[in-house]
Amino acid sequence: MTPDPNASVPITQDVLTIPRKLPDGARVNIVGLTREELRQALIEAGTPEKQAKMRVGQVWQWVYHWGVRDFAQMTNLAKDYRALLAERFEIALPEIVTRQISADGTRKYLLRINGGHEVETVYIPEESRGTLCISSQVGCTLTCSFCHTGTQKLVRNLTAGEIVGQVLLARDDLGEWPKPGAPKDETRLVSNVVLMGMGEPLYNFDNVRNAMKVVMDGEGISLSRRRITLSTSGIVPEIARTAQEIGCLLAVSFHATTDEVRDRLVPINRKWNIQELLAALREYPRLSNSERITFEYVMLDGVNDSDEDARRLVRLIRGIPAKINLIPFNEWPGTPYRRSSWERIEAFADIIHKAGYASPIRTPRGEDIMAACGQLKSATERGRKSKAQIAAEAGA
Ligand code: SAH
Ligand code: SF4
Numbered sequence: 001m002t003p004d005p006n007a008s009v010p011i012t013q014d015v016l017t018i019p020r021k022l023p024d025g026a027r028v029n030i031v032g033l034t035r036e037e038l039r040q041a042l043i044e045a046g047t048p049e050k051q052a053k054m055r056v057g058q059v060w061q062w063v064y065h066w067g068v069r070d071f072a073q074m075t076n077l078a079k080d081y082r083a084l085l086a087e088r089f090e091i092a093l094p095e096i097v098t099r100q101i102s103a104d105g106t107r108k109y110l111l112r113i114n115g116g117h118e119v120e121t122v123y124i125p126e127e128s129r130g131t132l133c134i135s136s137q138v139g140c141t142l143t144c145s146f147c148h149t150g151t152q153k154l155v156r157n158l159t160a161g162e163i164v165g166q167v168l169l170a171r172d173d174l175g176e177w178p179k180p181g182a183p184k185d186e187t188r189l190v191s192n193v194v195l196m197g198m199g200e201p202l203y204n205f206d207n208v209r210n211a212m213k214v215v216m217d218g219e220g221i222s223l224s225r226r227r228i229t230l231s232t233s234g235i236v237p238e239i240a241r242t243a244q245e246i247g248c249l250l251a252v253s254f255h256a257t258t259d260e261v262r263d264r265l266v267p268i269n270r271k272w273n274i275q276e277l278l279a280a281l282r283e284y285p286r287l288s289n290s291e292r293i294t295f296e297y298v299m300l301d302g303v304n305d306s307d308e309d310a311r312r313l314v315r316l317i318r319g320i321p322a323k324i325n326l327i328p329f330n331e332w333p334g335t336p337y338r339r340s341s342w343e344r345i346e347a348f349a350d351i352i353h354k355a356g357y358a359s360p361i362r363t364p365r366g367e368d369i370m371a372a373c374g375q376l377k378s379a380t381e382r383g384r385k386s387k388a389q390i391a392a393e394a395g396a
Helices: 035-044 049-065 079-088 160-174 205-216 236-246 259-265 274-288 307-316 342-354 387-393
Strands: 095-101 107-112 118-125 130-133 192-195 228-232 249-253 293-299 322-328
Touching: 035 049, 095 160, 107 160, 118 160, 130 160, 160 205, 205 228, 205 236, 228 236, 228 293, 236 249, 236 274, 249 274, 274 293, 293 342, 307 342, 322 342
Parallel strands: 130 192, 192 228, 228 249, 249 293, 293 322
Antiparallel strands: 095 107, 107 118, 118 130
16 A cells, blocks of 8 residues: 555644633643743733733743742742632643653653543653653654554644643653752753654644743753754755754654655655755754754664665765764564664664764663654554555555
């Protein structure tokens, strides 16, 4: 079966808007609102316009700097105002359904969001940093043939609040909120965020952008844009916008050096091919004022891992400041692919390295709890592809 041609059509966006008229008793969730959205919402709830900016600053600090979830604790606000906030707003996060901790310390959270859908978030502790891998969609519209998430149809986009909520939840679980009066602790447990969980972030652009604005805000979680990496399968028209409106680091799921192979692995390549993708990537460092682009390259035995592939890759990316992240394929039930041997991966890395590019091999983390790259997939399903379909699409 050929992949669904509609798979590359952008899905309708769940643009975050504050409902003008909420059903009786429903409250607006503060988590994920941008400063401007929060200002508007506070005004609508009766905050005098002149005070609104100051109130945004106060509430913001409580929620994102101190991790407070209860308006009653916002002690620099008048009691009446706290009561008003509690009546009109909530500070709501996704619910943790399960938390698994791998032998290597990786934590995988299964979260439940509105509608009963489920997504996964993974925390990866390393010696000098801790990376939180967050999801942007429930499932994915795309059908990359080596990706477990790609076997799960898109259920819906996450809201900005659900994206920010993943960061807040991880900080809760790791006990990472500052304690009033305690000396400032500069070590950060969640020091980096990668949009490499479930979903294609650039098909949920507005919510991802707004969420990252909240995460980057200097008076709250305050992660610099250089500590955030967005990974895309290659949604070419959104790449320049990512540079201009988010400005974070970019990773691209490259995975092949010919259109013929990339069409099979990353079917969105049929819409925007390697040359079009490279043209957009060439512009990214200048537009975002950032350094290198990360090329992700999954090592699939006998599919994309020859010396010739390595040499072709080097030729293709010439002129783009880049690092090539080689990802040993992580197997999942029913996949037709196998991981390349370590010798093959090392030989491939060596060719790239000799051409002057950093070529780290990504250590699989949390494999024992199915938390490694491309293994995420929740039980929320609209339809599941059969093993036969997966195999046919992979040309295996
Ligand atoms: N949708 C985005 C981000 C999520 S995937 C994207 O495709 O870029 C994060 C990375 O894991 C991508 O590079 C993806 O291609 C890779 N990946 C997917 N399945 C994998 C698997 N089974 N083994 C190793 N890497 C995988
Ligand atoms: Fe979606 Fe990324 Fe998986 Fe492709 S690799 S199916 S874009 S999550």
